[in-house]
Amino acid sequence: MLASLSSAKPQLTAPRCAVSRPGGSVKSARRLLSSLNAAPNGAATEALVKKFVAGSSKSTSLGALSFLLSISSPFAIPVYTRISKTNWFRWNPKTTASIVTLLELQNESMEAEILVADSISRLSKSSKDLAVFYSNLIESLSNHGLTQKANEVYTNLQSITLSGRRSFELAIKSLCLMGKPTEAELKLKEMILLGYHPSRFEFALVAQSYGKLGYFPEIEQVMGLMEESGLEIDTVCANVVLSCYADHEELTYLASWLQRMRELGISFSLRTYNTSLNSCRNILQMINEIESLPLSLTVLIEKIQNDCATNQNEALIVKELINSSVLTETAHWSESEVKLDLHGFRAVSAYVILLQWIEEMRSRFGMEGTVFPGEVSVVCGIGKHSVSGKSTVRSLVSKILSRMDAPLRLDRKNMGRFVGKGKAVKDWISQLS
Numbered sequence: 001m002l003a004s005l006s007s008a009k010p011q012l013t014a015p016r017c018a019v020s021r022p023g024g025s026v027k028s029a030r031r032l033l034s035s036l037n038a039a040p041n042g043a044a045t046e047a048l049v050k051k052f053v054a055g056s057s058k059s060t061s062l063g064a065l066s067f068l069l070s071i072s073s074p075f076a077i078p079v080y081t082r083i084s085k086t087n088w089f090r091w092n093p094k095t096t097a098s099i100v101t102l103l104e105l106q107n108e109s110m111e112a113e114i115l116v117a118d119s120i121s122r123l124s125k126s127s128k129d130l131a132v133f134y135s136n137l138i139e140s141l142s143n144h145g146l147t148q149k150a151n152e153v154y155t156n157l158q159s160i161t162l163s164g165r166r167s168f169e170l171a172i173k174s175l176c177l178m179g180k181p182t183e184a185e186l187k188l189k190e191m192i193l194l195g196y197h198p199s200r201f202e203f204a205l206v207a208q209s210y211g212k213l214g215y216f217p218e219i220e221q222v223m224g225l226m227e228e229s230g231l232e233i234d235t236v237c238a239n240v241v242l243s244c245y246a247d248h249e250e251l252t253y254l255a256s257w258l259q260r261m262r263e264l265g266i267s268f269s270l271r272t273y274n275t276s277l278n279s280c281r282n283i284l285q286m287i288n289e290i291e292s293l294p295l296s297l298t299v300l301i302e303k304i305q306n307d308c309a310t311n312q313n314e315a316l317i318v319k320e321l322i323n324s325s326v327l328t329e330t331a332h333w334s335e336s337e338v339k340l341d342l343h344g345f346r347a348v349s350a351y352v353i354l355l356q357w358i359e360e361m362r363s364r365f366g367m368e369g370t371v372f373p374g375e376v377s378v379v380c381g382i383g384k385h386s387v388s389g390k391s392t393v394r395s396l397v398s399k400i401l402s403r404m405d406a407p408l409r410l411d412r413k414n415m416g417r418f419v420g421k422g423k424a425v426k427d428w429i430s431q432l433s
Contacts, residue, residue: 025063036075053082069098097136128164135170142177165196181209204240211244239271246279251313258320268324273349280314290399338376350393362429372426382416
């Protein structure tokens with residue numbers, strides 16, 4: 001079975017970043033992929049795969065298969081076929097689901113159906129294992145845009161009575177991937193009723209699925225259900241809800257949710273900052289007009305409120321964020337150094353937290369006689385992980401500090417860091433109005 005597919009000779013190259021795997025397996029997989037791409041025909045491909053599996057350890061062979069599946073390489077099919085003939089082969093629902101999906105992507109639906117039928121035959125005595133396989137298959141098909149095939153598998157899943165925590169978890173995840181939050185919520189309630197105790201992850205998945213469709217009351221409903229089941233809303237779940245509102249630019253809901261987070265004592269995080277502020281169109285527009293950009297939080301909030309009555313939500317968002325503990329977790333204060341680390345911040349978030357940090361320095365060290373640390377720095381990074389290799393945050397910070405005549409300059413030894421002497425900075429902040 002599947003042998004006919006070994007004749008395919010796609011010209012694929014490995015991505016720069018593979019999924020996490022032992023280094024040796026990745027290198028072996030890359031070498032194998034290079035050899036397969038250079039193979040002149042299907043027979044040569046099959047011979048290379050046979051030689052590789054025969055001469056490799058179990059972990060190396062499985063690592064290569066995992067690597068090829070991670071890049072949706074059709075070569076994964078002959079590798080899987082050869083591995084399935086070894087004496088150490090163990091059938092795995094997730095791997096098999098990935099192979100079925102790959103077969104469908106290669107328009108080999110008959111081979112895919114044969115593999116599914118074989119899998120069902122293996123699992124016919126266990127409805128629990130069959131449900132897990134169907135759920136893995138739905139997830140894999142959905143992730144590759146094969147919605148119709150996923151719906152066909154879902155019809156089969158509906159005929160099975162779920163049992164066991166894992167089968168429910170996978171079913172809920174699959175339904176969310178298919179854009180069926182209502183059905184996922186029903187499974188969630190069924191899971192609770194049967195005493196399987198879903199985790200926050202399942203609730204967040206369902207809420208996110210509702211959010212993608214713009215069903216905001218249902219999001220609140222799911223969060224309420226989570227609390228009723230005995231789980232408190234944490235920062236991760238709260239950020240998922242924020243993302244739903246942000247994706248649809250529903251700032252009224254977003255501002256209200258930030259207030260609720262504060263009232264419930266839910267900690268704000270870097271993601272809270274980025275998600276919330278990236279939804280504020282007016283502030284985003286401001287940072288593109290650097291020469292007129294407000295250089296204090298007070299002026300920023302006043303400008304937002306005065307420009308347009310509909311901007312009140314943006315002002316509320318800023319107020320909620322600057323009253324959180326994110327600055328405390330981002331800034332470092334010691335007798336020798338004051339440092340603001342902006343790694344991970346989007347430009348608009350870096351702008352707000354920078355103004356907040358400057359105000360905090362004024363509050364702490366603005367009074368006469370206060371002992372100021374010897375060095376002050378702002379760490380931005382140099383953008384080496386960005387697509388363009390340029391740091392928009394560093395550029396923005398540089399322009400803001402320049403406009404404010406701040407005595408911080410780029411560190412010659414670290415081009416992603418602005419640094420200044422403590423005394424000069426103290427003199428500067430004491431002069432700020």
